[in-house]
Amino acid sequence: MGNVLHIVVCAGIVPDPLQTLEPVNGPAGPGLKNEMMLPAVLDPWAASALYEAAHLTAKNAGSKVWLVSLGPKAKLQQVMMTVAQKVSFELVPIDGPIGGFTDAHATAAVLAEAIAAIPGLDRDKLLLFGGWESATRGAGVTLQLIGERLGIIDQFQGVDQIALHEDGSFEVLERVEGGKHQLSVCAGAPAVLGWATGNLGEPRNNPQIGMANMRLMMPALQKAKPATLASNGLHYISTSLPKQQRTTRVVKDMSTDEIARELIAWMGAE
Amino acid sequence: MSEEPIAAEMPAELPAPIAERQAIDVDIACAGFGPAMGGFLTKLTQAWTENPADPAFESKVTPGMPLQVLCYERADDIAAGVSGVVTKAREIRASFPHMQPSDIPMAAPVTQERVLYLLDPDGASRRSIPLRIADFMLRMAGGLAGVRDYAFELPWTPKFLHKHGGMVMSIGQFNQWVGTQLMTSGLVQIWPGTPVAAPLFNGNAVTGVRLADQGVDKEGAPVEGYMPGMDVRAHLTVVGDGPVGAVGQAIDQRIGMPPEHARREWALGMKMVIELPPDPTNPEGLDWKSLVKDGVLADLGSEADSLQPGTVWHTFGYPEPEIFGFLYVHPDRLVSVGIFVPSWMGDPGRTAYRYLQHYIQHPALWPYLKDGTLRSWGAKSLDESGRRGEPFLTGDGYARIGEGSGSTNTLTGSGVDEAWATGTQLGESVIELLRAGKPFSHQNLAATYEKRRRSSKVEQGVREAENARNGFHRGVIRGMFGMALAGLSKGYFAVGAKIHPLYQQIRRPAAFSVEGIRRKQAAARGIEEGRPLHDALLSARGFPEIEFDGRLLVSHQDAMLMGGKVQAAPGFADHVVFTDLRLCAACDLRTCISMCSGQAITQGEDGLPTFEREKCIHCGGCLWNCTQSTDGEHGNIKFVAGAGGLHSAEN
Numbered sequence: 001m002g003n004v005l006h007i008v009v010c011a012g013i014v015p016d017p018l019q020t021l022e023p024v025n026g027p028a029g030p031g032l033k034n035e036m037m038l039p040a041v042l043d044p045w046a047a048s049a050l051y052e053a054a055h056l057t058a059k060n061a062g063s064k065v066w067l068v069s070l071g072p073k074a075k076l077q078q079v080m081m082t083v084a085q086k087v088s089f090e091l092v093p094i095d096g097p098i099g100g101f102t103d104a105h106a107t108a109a110v111l112a113e114a115i116a117a118i119p120g121l122d123r124d125k126l127l128l129f130g131g132w133e134s135a136t137r138g139a140g141v142t143l144q145l146i147g148e149r150l151g152i153i154d155q156f157q158g159v160d161q162i163a164l165h166e167d168g169s170f171e172v173l174e175r176v177e178g179g180k181h182q183l184s185v186c187a188g189a190p191a192v193l194g195w196a197t198g199n200l201g202e203p204r205n206n207p208q209i210g211m212a213n214m215r216l217m218m219p220a221l222q223k224a225k226p227a228t229l230a231s232n233g234l235h236y237i238s239t240s241l242p243k244q245q246r247t248t249r250v251v252k253d254m255s256t257d258e259i260a261r262e263l264i265a266w267m268g269a270e
Numbered sequence: 271m272s273e274e275p276i277a278a279e280m281p282a283e284l285p286a287p288i289a290e291r292q293a294i295d296v297d298i299a300c301a302g303f304g305p306a307m308g309g310f311l312t313k314l315t316q317a318w319t320e321n322p323a324d325p326a327f328e329s330k331v332t333p334g335m336p337l338q339v340l341c342y343e344r345a346d347d348i349a350a351g352v353s354g355v356v357t358k359a360r361e362i363r364a365s366f367p368h369m370q371p372s373d374i375p376m377a378a379p380v381t382q383e384r385v386l387y388l389l390d391p392d393g394a395s396r397r398s399i400p401l402r403i404a405d406f407m408l409r410m411a412g413g414l415a416g417v418r419d420y421a422f423e424l425p426w427t428p429k430f431l432h433k434h435g436g437m438v439m440s441i442g443q444f445n446q447w448v449g450t451q452l453m454t455s456g457l458v459q460i461w462p463g464t465p466v467a468a469p470l471f472n473g474n475a476v477t478g479v480r481l482a483d484q485g486v487d488k489e490g491a492p493v494e495g496y497m498p499g500m501d502v503r504a505h506l507t508v509v510g511d512g513p514v515g516a517v518g519q520a521i522d523q524r525i526g527m528p529p530e531h532a533r534r535e536w537a538l539g540m541k542m543v544i545e546l547p548p549d550p551t552n553p554e555g556l557d558w559k560s561l562v563k564d565g566v567l568a569d570l571g572s573e574a575d576s577l578q579p580g581t582v583w584h585t586f587g588y589p590e591p592e593i594f595g596f597l598y599v600h601p602d603r604l605v606s607v608g609i610f611v612p613s614w615m616g617d618p619g620r621t622a623y624r625y626l627q628h629y630i631q632h633p634a635l636w637p638y639l640k641d642g643t644l645r646s647w648g649a650k651s652l653d654e655s656g657r658r659g660e661p662f663l664t665g666d667g668y669a670r671i672g673e674g675s676g677s678t679n680t681l682t683g684s685g686v687d688e689a690w691a692t693g694t695q696l697g698e699s700v701i702e703l704l705r706a707g708k709p710f711s712h713q714n715l716a717a718t719y720e721k722r723r724r725s726s727k728v729e730q731g732v733r734e735a736e737n738a739r740n741g742f743h744r745g746v747i748r749g750m751f752g753m754a755l756a757g758l759s760k761g762y763f764a765v766g767a768k769i770h771p772l773y774q775q776i777r778r779p780a781a782f783s784v785e786g787i788r789r790k791q792a793a794a795r796g797i798e799e800g801r802p803l804h805d806a807l808l809s810a811r812g813f814p815e816i817e818f819d820g821r822l823l824v825s826h827q828d829a830m831l832m833g834g835k836v837q838a839a840p841g842f843a844d845h846v847v848f849t850d851l852r853l854c855a856a857c858d859l860r861t862c863i864s865m866c867s868g869q870a871i872t873q874g875e876d877g878l879p880t881f882e883r884e885k886c887i888h889c890g891g892c893l894w895n896c897t898q899s900t901d902g903e904h905g906n907i908k909f910v911a912g913a914g915g916l917h918s919a920e921n
Contacts (some may be wrong), residue, residue, distance in 0.1 A: 016835065016917060021851070028543070034375065034602075035444055037349075037375045037376070038447075039346075039347040039349055039350065039917050040347075053760060072453075074450040074453075074454065076644065077450070077453050077454070078347070078348065078446070078449070078450065078453070078462075081348075081453075081460060081461055081462055082346065082462055082463050085463070085464070199572060204484045204485065204495070204497060204839070204841055205463050205484070205501075205839075206497065207292075207461065207464060207481055207500045208294070208500060209462060210293050211294060214459060218453075218456055218459075219456075222454075250798070254798075259382075
C-alpha cells in the first residue's frame with residue numbers, strides 16, 4: 001500500500017489494573033491511595049491502539065507513530081522503558097498529574113495543544129488513535145474532545161479493525177450493540193479512532209527497538225513541558241470501587257455438575 | 271574476539287536460528303537491578319553529573335557520547351522487588367546525605383525495637399526436650415518473667431542486633447525511588463522485563479551478556495516468532511543479579527568457587543504487607559516527625575500501646591523453633607510481617623505459606639493484625655552463606671556485587687546496606703579506572719574494587735559473621751548460643767559445625783519412625799482430602815486449620831491474586847528445570863513441592879513434579895530445596911533465566 005500515515009496515539013499511564021486500588025479524598029480532590037507507589041502500565045485500551053498503529057505503519061512505508069502521554073515525568077519514564085521495547089514510536093511526553101479524576105476538557109486541551117505543536121505532523125495524513133475506554137477513572141470522552149479541538153469531524157469509537165484502500169480511504173469496524181460490528185467507509189485522514197481491543201496481541205519486548213526508541217525518548221522526557229490542568233469547576237460527589245468480583249469460598253466434595261450449575265446461576269445474576 | 275555463551279544455558283541441540291541474533295556494543299552492561307546495582311549506578315551518575323565534560327566518561331564504543339551504561343532487569347517493573355526491610359542505611363545515607371525517610375514511600379526511621387521469644391500456643395511445633403523445659407518454666411513464671419501473650423521479650427539484646435538510627439522501608443519502593451533518579455540523570459538506561467540468559471565468555475573473560483531468547487517453547491526450542499536474545503557486548507559486565515541470578519550462576523559454573531566456599535545456607539523469606547485496621551484512638555496514625563526534637567528521635571521505649579511507624583519486632587520460636595519472624599511498621603498503617611524458613615531446618619515437609627498464616631495469628635501479633643487487610647504478599651530466597659558463599663569477586667571484564675557476591679551479614683541479619691556499599695565500592699573503582707584510562711582487567715579490578723571491599727566495614731562484618739550460624743546445624747539452642755558468642759566476641763569465638771551440601775541437610779525420616787508413620791498417615795489424608803502433603807502434615811501435627819476470613823487469612827492461591835500479580839510473558843522457556851527426572855521419580859520427600867512459594871511445582875499425575883511458569887513468583891526456593899543431587903553439591907533443579915515474577919502492589 002502506498003498510504004503515508006501520521007498516527008498520533010494518545011495514551012495515559014494507569015496503575016496496573018490488577019493491583020489493589022482504593023479511592024481516597026485528598027485536598028486536591030479524589031485520587032487513588034498510594035497511586036505513585038503502584039506499578040504503572042500503559043492504559044490497556046490505548047496500548048491496543050498503539051500496537052495497531054505500529055502494525056499499520058509497518059505496512060505503509062514512510063509512516064510514523066507518535067505517542068502523546070500526560071503523566072508525572074518520572075513515572076512516564078519507567079513505563080516507557082517497557083513500552084519502548086515493543087514497537088517503534090516517538091514519544092511526546094507532557095509532565096502532568098497522575099490520576100484520572102481530572103476534567104476531560106482540560107486534559108483534552110493540553111493534549112490537543114501538544115499534538116498541534118508536533119513538528120512535521122501533516123494533518124492530511126493524521127489518524128488520531130486512542131482507547132475507546134480507559135482503565136483510569138476518566139469520563140471516556142477525552143479522545144473525542146481532542147478530535148473536536150483539532151477540528152477532526154470523522155470519529156469512530158469501539159474500533160476493532162481498520163483496512164486501508166489504495167486511494168487513502170479506509171474501512172472501519174466499530175462495535176455496536178448486540179456483539180455486532182458496524183462497517184463504515186471513511187474518505188481518508190484526518191480521522192479519530194477510539195480502539196476497543198483490536199485483533200493484535202501484545203508484541204514481545206525487543207531490546208533493539210527499545211534502544212532505537214530511547215535515543216529520542218530520553219531527551220524528550222528531560223525536556224517534557226509541565227502542564228497544569230484547569231479544574232473547570234469539576235466536583236466529585238463520591239467515589240467508589242466497582243463491585244468486588246472475587247469471593248473466596250472453600251467447598252469440599254462438590255460435583256462438577258453442581259459447580260457448573262452454580263456458575264451458570266452466578267453469571268445469570270450478574 | 272569471539273563470544274560464546276555458556277553451554278549450560280543453551281539447549282543441547284539448538285536448531286539453526288531462524289532469525290539473526292542481534293548484537294550491540296556498550297561500555298558497561300549490568301545484570302539485575304537491586305540495592306547493589308542502585309549503589310553502583312548512583313556512584314557513577316553522581317560523578318558524571320558533577321562534571322559531564324570529564325573525558326573519563328566518554329564512551330569507548332560510541333566516541334563523542336557519554337558512557338553507554340545499560341542495566342537489564344528480569345522483573346517487569348523495578349518496583350517489583352519483594353522485601354520489607356530494616357536497615358541501618360549508613361552507606362545509603364552516605365550516598366544521599368540530604369535524604370529524608372519521608373522522601374521514600376513506606377520508609378520511616380526506626381522508633382522501637384523488640385526481640386521476642388514466641389511460645390507455642392498450639393502445642394504443635396517441633397520442639398526439643400530442653401526447649402520444652404524452658405517453655406514450661408517460662409509459662410509457669412508467666413507475667414513475673416515478663417511473659418505476655420505467649421511471648422517473652424528479651425530484656426537485653428546485644429548491640430550488634432540493634433538498628434537504632436536506621437530505617438524501615440520497602441525495597442520495592444526504594445528501588446523505584448533510586449531508579450527514577452538514575453534514569454533522570456540521562457546516563458543510565460534500566461530495562462525492565464528483560465532477563466539476561468547468560469554471560470558471554472571469551473575463555474574465562476566475560477565480554478558481555480546474552481539476553482534471553484523469545485519465541486521459544488517450554489524447553490527453549492524455537493517456535494513461531496523466534497527472536498534470539500541479543501548479545502550485549504561490554505567492556506565491563508557488572509553482575510548484581512542476586513543469589514539465584516543466571517549470570518552469577520553461570521560464572522560460578524564456568525570458573526568455580528574459591529576453595530572452601532559454597533552456598534550451603536539459605537532461607538526463604540515470605541512476607542505480607544498488611545493494612546492495619548484503623549486505630550480509634552489515633553485514626554491517622556502517629557506522625558513520627560512529631561517525635562523528632564532538636565534533630566533527635568525520641569525513644570518510644572520497648573512497648574507502645576499501638577504499632578507506631580518505625581516499630582521493629584524480631585521474633586523466634588514460633589511457628590517452629592528454627593523459624594525467625596519480623597514485624598516492621600511503615601507509615602500509613604502499613605505493616606510488613608513475615609518469616610524466614612532456613613535451609614538448616616531439616617524437616618523434609620518444610621513449607622512457608624501455611625507457617626506464615628500461623629505466625630500472624632500468634633497471640634503476640636494477632637491483636638494488632640486482626641481485621642487487617644492483605645495488601646501485598648511475596649517471597650524471596652536469601653543467601654545466608656555470607657562470606658562462605660562469596661564467589662570470585664572479579665575477573666577479566668566482570669565484577670560481582672550485592673547479595674550474590676556474599677555481602678550479607680548473617681550475624682546482624684542485614685544485607686541491604688551492605689549490598690549498596692559493594693555497589694558504591696565498585697562505582698568508585700570504575701571511576702578510578704576510567705580516569706586512569708586502564709582496562710577492566712582482573713588485575714585492575716582486583717587492585718581497586720577488591721581492595722576497597724577488603725578494607726571496608728562490609729568485609730569486617732562478614733568475617734565476624736562467618737561462623738556465627740554454625741550452631742544452628744546442631745540445634746536451635748546451640749545456634750542461639752553460637753550467634754551470641756560470635757557476636758559478642760566479634761567473630762573470634764564460634765560454635766563449630768560441618769556444613770553439609772544442601773540436599774544432605776534435608777532429613778530423611780526412617781520408614782518406621784514416628785515421623786515416618788506420621789508422614790504416611792498425612793499423605794493418605796492429603797490424598798483423601800485433595801490437599802498437599804505438607805499442609806496435611808501440619809494439620810496432623812496439631813496446627814489448627816486456617817479459618818479463612820477472605821481479607822487476611824486467605825488461601826495460598828488467593829494470596830497470589832490479592833497480593834500482587836504473577837507476570838509470565840509468553841514466549842519464554844521454563845526457568846525451572848528438573849535436570850534428571852529419574853532422580854525425581856526416586857524421591858519420596860518432594861520438598862521442592864512443599865517449599866514452592868507459588869504452588870508452581872506440583873505433583874503430576876505420573877508422580878513426577880511439574881512446573882507451571884504462570885504461577886512462579888521467582889523466589890528461587892526450588893534451587894536449594896531439592897533432596898537429590900547429580901554432582902554431590904547441587905540439587906537436581908536448575909533455576910535459569912526467566913521473565914516476569916510477582917508484582918507486589920506494595921512491597
